[in-house]
Amino acid sequence: MDPLPTPKTQPGRDGLAALLAKPTAAIIGLDFDGTLAPIVADPEQARAHPEAVPALAALAPKVASVAVVTGRPAGVAVRYGGFAGVPGLEHLTVLGHYGAERWDAVTGTVTAPAPDPGVAAVRAELPGVLDRAGAWPGTWIEEKGRAVAVHTRRAEDPQAAFEALRGPLADLATRHGLIVEPGRMVLELRPPGMDKGVALAEYVRGMGAESVLYAGDDLGDLPAFAAVEELRADGVPGLLVCSGSTEVTELAERADMVVNGPAGVVNLLRALAAQLD
Incomplete structure (x- = not known):
């Protein structure tokens, strides 16, 4: 040791x-x-x-x-x-x-406590937002109950996918009273506070x-x-x-x-x- x-x-x-x-x-x-x-x-x-x-x-x-x-x-x-x-x-x-x-x-x-309703709204819209942001094969959505996350680690260019999605996901989160928490090739949409x-x-x-x-x-x-x-x-x-x-x-x-x-x-x-x- x-x-x-x-x-x-x-x-x-x-x-x-x-x-x-x-x-x-x-x-x-x-x-x-x-x-x-x-x-x-x-x-x-x-x-x-x-x-x-x-x-x-x-x-x-x-x-x-x-x-x-x-x-x-x-x-x-x-x-x-x-x-x-x-x-x-x-x-x-x-x-x-x-x-x-x-x-x-x-x-x-x-x-x-009870889940934030904004998470359900974001979850419903997220696939369409990702489609409009461009094709990034390997990018996928993780369901987290009280949050939802988009991972780019398995994309062909993980960093490029990460940067391209930050803006659209931030806009989506803002519309529903959520925030985006960036991490290691992941963008998590969750309630603030x-x-x-x-x-x-x-x-x-x-x-x-x-x-x-x-x-x-x-x-x-x-x-x-x-x-x-x-x-x-x-x-x-x-x-x-x-x-x-x-x-x-x-x-x-x-x-x-x-x-x-x-x-x-x-x-x-x-x-x-x-x-x-």
Whole structure:
């Protein structure tokens, strides 16, 4: 097992020190896709890294809580992560759909408000919008319940398809009171008002946490990074971790620590659990 890395910034070192000094008051926040699970061409085939659940089960009992913060439906993240019924994960919570849904390991149930009607309207119009935007073979639609996403990763030119669709999808979203969240070769249309930053900050404050670690890999994780920075300004130490990739560099530039994708995140979780022993 690799040793516990040293953050490259002073705020990050302060955040790690606070976590290690009082782990029972610390929150570990983690994105799912690209952080706990490798990015794959078909998101329905995404699964947590094989060692992610054992690493989480070793760490979770030693901290206040582990929160998986994801744009996926909470139940889907639980299923793809293999989180249900695992000894040691009683302190695990999944904040799905950017916090609109919540699954707690203790109860095994998902709580959520009613879906936004704008999502159904967008879903109905989306095929026509894509047709009018031009033929992009390989581009496909992912149904996400409270959101809908358009993926371009399997197109012949993924980046060109991504850029060509941004404008039409933004117009469609605006007409129905939604927003477009760009990611790694994906454009997600979802209701405004919730993002990973809002979800993480509300969870950390609701738990009365005294430190927080957040790890992510994509543009949708930038609000969570900003939330940790705001918490730091309010006196809650925090550590920002980037699950590194060559597709998104913005997080690496703001992170206190960069690890090598989901395998690196797993090693970090293992090292934290070992240090807390």
